[in-house]
Amino acid sequence: MLELVYEEAREKMDKAIAALEKGLLRVRTGRASLSMLDGVKLDYYGTPTPINQAATVAIPESRLITIQPWDASVIKDIEKAILKSDLGLNPSNDGKIIRIAIPPLTEDRRKEMVKLVNKMSEEGKISVRNIRRDANETIKSMxxxxxxxxxLAFKGQDEVQKITDDFVKKVDDICAQKEKEILEF
Structure with missing residues (x-):
């Protein structure tokens, strides 16, 4: 019976970690990444559409993203969408391909990014702790x-705490890796 509580807590904590990782993908590190453009949508014939569904997105170099629209008439729309996004990127086009040079991050911008990562880390830990609280409440009600x-209830709560500690450590490790990426360049 307690195994079900542990399993449910692990599943929810895994989802919290996955959400954190997905959020961290959007944090700029000074290196080009396809996930940087995930949140950017263009107005494609009246429908908000992710860029990767209207064009081929590639990374030919570590600091360059190229976007080749399947329909050349949407180049201006893609450029507008990128400029409107809060990524701070300046696209340039030659009529067929949009090129986005990823500028190196300034020291101040790096520090801002690290603060953002730390904030996201704390939110991830809070999610994990909330899941722990729910699991402990389930055990108490049982x-x-x-x-x-x-x-058995005390042993169950100890086990939930061990699971929580493992997941908090995972959050710390993931965020430490992201900080290292940001400060690397």
Missing amino acids: KKDGDIAED
Whole structure:
């Protein structure tokens, strides 16, 4: 019975970690990444459309993104969408391909990015701790209902704490890696 509580907590914590990783993909590191453009949508015939669904996006160099629209008439729309986004990128086009040079991050911008990563890290930890709280409440209600003995409830809470500690460490490791990427260049 407690195994179900542990398993549910692990699944939810895995989802929290996945959400954190997805959020961290959008943080600029000074290196070109396809995920940088994930949140950017262009007005494609009246429909907000992700850039990668209207064009071929590639990274020929570590600091360059190229976008080749399948329909040349949307080049201006793609440029507008990139300029409107808060990425701070300046696209240039030659009529067929849009090139985005990724400028190196300034020291101040790096520090801002590290602060953002730390904030996201803390949010990830809070999510994990909330899941721990829910699991502990489930265990307490099981004890109260007489489904499990008191000593099993304490062991269960200890196990939930161990699971939580493991996931908090994962959050720290993921964010430390991202900080290293940001400060690397």
